[in-house]
Amino acid sequence: xxxxxxxxxxxxxxxxxxxxxxxxGARMGAPTVHQRREAFPIGRYLAGAAxxxxxxxxxxxxxxxxxxxxxxxxxxxxxxxxxVAQWVGAMELLxxxxxxxxxxxxxxxxxxxxxxxxxxxxxxxxxxxxxMGLDRIRIEIRGDRVRAQAVGGWGPFRLSFDxxxxxxxxxxxxxxxxxxxxxxxxxLPAPAHGWVAGKFEQILGGMTRERDVLNHVxxxxxxxxxxxxxxxx
Numbered sequence: 001x002x003x004x005x006x007x008x009x010x011x012x013x014x015x016x017x018x019x020x021x022x023x024x025g026a027r028m029g030a031p032t033v034h035q036r037r038e039a040f041p042i043g044r045y046l047a048g049a050a051x052x053x054x055x056x057x058x059x060x061x062x063x064x065x066x067x068x069x070x071x072x073x074x075x076x077x078x079x080x081x082x083x084v085a086q087w088v089g090a091m092e093l094l095x096x097x098x099x100x101x102x103x104x105x106x107x108x109x110x111x112x113x114x115x116x117x118x119x120x121x122x123x124x125x126x127x128x129x130x131x132m133g134l135d136r137i138r139i140e141i142r143g144d145r146v147r148a149q150a151v152g153g154w155g156p157f158r159l160s161f162d163x164x165x166x167x168x169x170x171x172x173x174x175x176x177x178x179x180x181x182x183x184x185x186x187x188l189p190a191p192a193h194g195w196v197a198g199k200f201e202q203i204l205g206g207m208t209r210e211r212d213v214l215n216h217v218x219x220x221x222x223x224x225x226x227x228x229x230x231x232x233x
Contacts, residue, residue, distance in 0.1 A: 007021035007023065007024060007026055008026065009021065009024050009026035010023050010024040010026070012024070061186060064184055064185045064186035065159075065183045065184045065185075065186040066157060066158070066159070066184055067184045067185045068151050068158055068159070068160040068184060069149060069151060069160040069162055069182070069184065069185065071135075071136050071137075071138050071149045071150070071151045071160060072138055073115075073136055074108075074111040074112055074114070074115040074136070074138060075112075075115070076112065076115045076116050076119055077112050077116075078116060080109055080112050080113075081112050081113045081115075081116035081117075083109070084105075084109055084110070084112070084113035085113070087103070087105075088209055088210055088213055089209075091103070091213040091216075091231055092209060092212065092213060094231065095212075095213070095216050095231065095233050098233045099232075099233070100230070100231065100232040100233070101230075101231055102228055102229065102230045102231075103228070103229050103231065104226055104227070104228050104229075105226065105227050105228075105229065106225055106226050107139050107140055107141040107225055107226065107227070108225070110139050111137075111138050111139055114137050114138075114139070115136065117207065118134060118135075118136070118137070121206065134150060134151075134152035134203055135151050135152045135153070136150070136151055136152070137149065137150040137151075137203060138150075141222055141223075141224070141225055141226060141227050142222065142224055142225075143222050143223050143224055144222070145164050145165060145166060145179070145222075146164070146165065146166065146167060146176060146222065146227075147162070147163070147164045148161075148162075148163045148164075148176060148200055149161065149162050149163075150199075150200065150203055159183065159184065160183075160184055161181070161182070161183060161196055161199055161200065162181065162182040163176060163178045163180070163181045163182075163193075163196050163197065163200065164178070164179055164180045164181070165177045165178040165179045165180070166179070166220075166222075167217070167220045167227075169217060169218055169219055169220060172215075173201075173211070173215055174211070174214035174215050174217055175197055175201065176197060176200070178193040178194075178196060178197055179193075181193050181196040183196070213231065216231050216232060216233065217229050217230065217231055218230045218231065218232045
């Protein structure tokens with residue numbers, strides 16, 4: 001930091017500290033300290049603020065994604081579950097015989113059956129859902145949509161999925177055309193809906209008989225709590 005002594009008579013800034021001015025010989029006053037001030041580092045400040053905002057946003061997204069949904073647990077009723085299993089068997093036989101039928105299913109019966117299948121496969125690990133650590137899956141049918149929820153442990157994480165849409169009845173595998181999807185409490189953009197649909201297909205991957213029947217559904221009529229399935233070869 002340079003120290004300049006300004007002459008009170010002629011105004012010369014003397015570069016060396018002395019009693020008398022080097023130009024006019026006048027007695028010098030007290031030294032005046034001139035310190036160069038650096039410009040405020042605005043660029044560095046903005047970059048740091050941007051990094052902080054990015055970290056906070058990532059933390060928020062991760063928190064919402066890994067915050068599991070509260071999926072209602074379904075009590076297992078083995079008698080009702082076995083009736084659904086018998087229905088699956090009857091539909092398989094009808095499809096092999098090239099028959100057509102319309103059948104009504106209640107979402108509560110579907111949920112009881114899914115809970116029973118998970119319970120049965122938990123020990124043996126036969127179903128894909130058990131291998132993925134699936135805790136529960138629940139279906140809700142309304143007149144304008146079907147809602148599917150699943151929650152369980154995937155590796156070291158506990159995740160939940162929530163998908164809402166309408167069943168696709170075009171030729172090919174039966175699937176839900178998703179209109180809205182969430183991972184945990186994080187709402188996902190449309191490009192991620194196919195990924196969520198794939199997760200539900202993995203969950204039900206071990207239920208080959210059920211998927212084969214669903215793949216022969218030609219039309220689905222929805223009412224609150226029930227679905228009417230038209231099944232044909």
